[in-house]
Amino acid sequence: VENVRLLDRLSSRRAVVGTLYLTATHVIFVENGSETRKETWVLHSQISSIEKQATTATGCPLLIRCKNFQVIQLVIPQERDCHDVYISLIRLARPVKYEELYCFSFNPKLDKEEREQGWKLVDLNEEYNRMGVPNNYWQISDVNRDYGVCDSYPTEVYVPKSATAHIIVGSSKFRSRRRFPALSYYCKGNNASICRSSQPLSGFSARCLEDEQMLQAIRKANPGSDFIYVVDTRPKLNAMANRAAGKGYENEDNYSNIKFQFIGIENIHVMRNSLQKMLEVCELKSPSMSDFLWGLENSGWLKHIKAIMDAGIFIAKAVAEEGVSVLVHCSDGWDRTAQVCSVASLLLDPYYRTMKGFMVLIEKDWVSFGHKFNHRYGNLDGDPKEISPVIDQFIECVWQLMEQFPCAFEFNERFLIHIQHHIYSCQFGNFLCNSQKERRELKIKERTYSLWAHLWKNRADYLNPLYRSDHSQTQGTLHPQIAPCNFLYKFWSGMYNRFEKGLHPRQSVTDYLMAVKEETQQLEEELEVLQERLANLQKSQSGDNKVKSKQQDRSKQTGLYTSNNSLANTPQEYSNDLKSFPSRSPSQGDEEDSALILTQDNLKSSDPDLSANSDQESGVEDLSCRSPSGGGCLPSEDSGKDSDEAVFLAG
């Protein structure tokens, strides 16, 4: 469709005109205009909702909201075209078969061997061994080898030595969805462990000997403590209500040597609504500080994030400081349980704060333990009541921790954002379906590619320059401040306003430091080479003692780098009173402005917005060669000279 306008939330005057294309996998908007031809690509899988708004004099507005929080406001001139686009997008954004998803057609041009290697990058067996199991207290059980006991669990689980197959099977019959207690994390230092399960089918008075034995077995697997904590992550009221449905929670009278604890994290419906409300705040046009803060409070979002974090902190403390094992569950043990176990593990074990370790953590606590990716993130068209930002909340907890402990994580914010992006993108096969069983049936590993391999290949983009494995902050357990600490939780505009570049700090400290680090390394290598040469020359004592050294003007190079960032430096509209500047608005009339607002600085070749069109010729691809180390094509030096938004020259 031609002559479509793409609007900007912050400034109605920064609209661009272009052509809208619909393909089998993407919606593409290509700007008119000879120079830049900027393209905006959106995967159908990313589309969360499409809203056709009332026709105005200028055309028919169409609002596309994405799961990665991109919001695209289009205005289509003809009502008929708008309707066609709307109907098509509705269908395209709601696939019914897995084969319709992008991962089955995505081709990164790797051979079969490389694809396989990619899937082997994260190996859970290796991980359990690293933890220190199997050992005298924990054994691997294959009782679920054909998914016969629990179809949402993996084929291999770790259970206490004294848990026989009989006990496991008996316990599974007494647990919602058969999700019996299994090992999530083992602490080598003191034998304490984190186990996870679903709620017991205890109703008001039912008991199960095998389930009680299972909990005993967990306790016995930790000789350093004579009791275990049982943590129910639901609000007490919800758990009690479950009893009426024949489920519920563990009665301290029946289970010997347990200390029971409610933590009170709300359910998926509350979280879905909370996110919805927060996104509404993000969509407000020129909100005041009060509007924003009030809206944020009203959504309750940060409160929920804190609740998850508090639960993780409680469990980490129990394990690290008290040396007591913890059994965690919620209702079905695949949402809040996953969040809380992974936060606790992250706090406890510095390995999970490395890039590889984080991938392993997600693979372990989310993928292998049957978090319902399909239902929660809508791979396929399904029940809207199953949709909920569960893993998004976990990812935000990690970001909040990164803000409090800047040296403790090997990876940076971009890593988290790209992972979140790909959970919804269905470009890779890791997060398809609802369980390991379903993924094997679909032969995901033979037919799709692993995200982990892709991220690992681009890991230079995801590094945190402040991370040092020998730094005190990166070792041992993290201890976030407990109370007062509300003020430590920030609104994550990098995620929820991800595509509004004008909102974020215009200069990236991470990128700058990475560039400095790289340069330092290069200079050091050069120094070595030159020193060698000097030594050789002195030895040979030839007449010509001139040592030519490459003049690397360091300040000039970093100056070049920083001036790049100033390119996106355009003023927003400070004057809501448009009549102040009758001649023209401060931001109007500069062609460069609108291009720059949509240009994403800090774009890396790993950026999913680029990788989607890696097999396409587009002006945007040129940005990938703008590497801060100065390799490849360097932007024009003019950037500093005249106006403060010099035109960005692509390539």
Place this chain on the structure above:
Amino acid sequence: LLRSSQPLTGPNRRRCRDDEKLLGTILDEGERGFIIDTRSAQAAKQARMGGGGTEPKSSYPQWRRLHRALDRGRPLQESFIRLVEACAEPSLGMDRWLSRLESSRWLGHVKAALSTACLAAQCLDREDSNVLVHGAEGTDTTLLVTALAQLILDPSCRTLEGFQALLEREWIEAGHPFQLRCARSASSHARGKQEAPLFLLFLDCVWQLSRQFPLSLEFGEQLLLALFDNAYASAYGTFLCNNEKERSLCKVKESTHSLWAWLNQPEEKHKFLNPLYSHNPLVIWPSVEPQSIQLWQGLFLRWIRPSQHLDEAWVEIRRLVEGK
């Protein structure tokens, strides 16, 4: 960029030919200028009853007046105290915290100050127009706007030396009444009539700029905190008295040491420098969307939360930038 106090128009709409001439000389034939009045249109009008007022269009035809209400005095003081109290409270739930953050309105003041400064900067930079800024007395919100506007526009104000000069010029010499405004603790409950944390609001705005442009200010948070401390209680005479006249009468220059002299000593200076600084010749336009304005934790949580992990991060940054 010019600053002044309000014209004494009064209830009888007095005119002053000299004042009109003075403003006239600034503009060329046919050129237009902007007056940014830091009071609401309503307040400015009411000021006439007390002998003050605004520049009437008829007498100053080439000047276009814009009103941007910036709070000062008692409301600003209350705002600050409310925020400090909210931070100190240990047992607030998240909802209550956000509610109290919002009702303190402090971040709203920061947003308003930055927006107005950006507006002034825009007039100068984009509209190529002269700008006159004034409120009532020209000693509070006026200086806030002119000082911030210069930081935004002029890279030389963002160097350590340039920033000191800016403070001398736009706050000290310009006559911000430090003695009255900072007589007691910023969050003192004594609530003196003339007290208001305007200078602190300025420092908060500067911090917001440093957060949005971490590579473009030659100085860091430590300097801002040191300035905050010294404005209220200092071993140096720099922030004493209310204006140059008083300083002269009290012989401040003869009897005290200058804060700048201390700061600029090599052994002190490095603590205040920003290791990430890299000269940025361009104008720096901050975002004033609510998401972009954050609580200045370094100030408000200074005594409430340990800064150990953030300090370690800065040590690491220095190490990376300065090399081995």
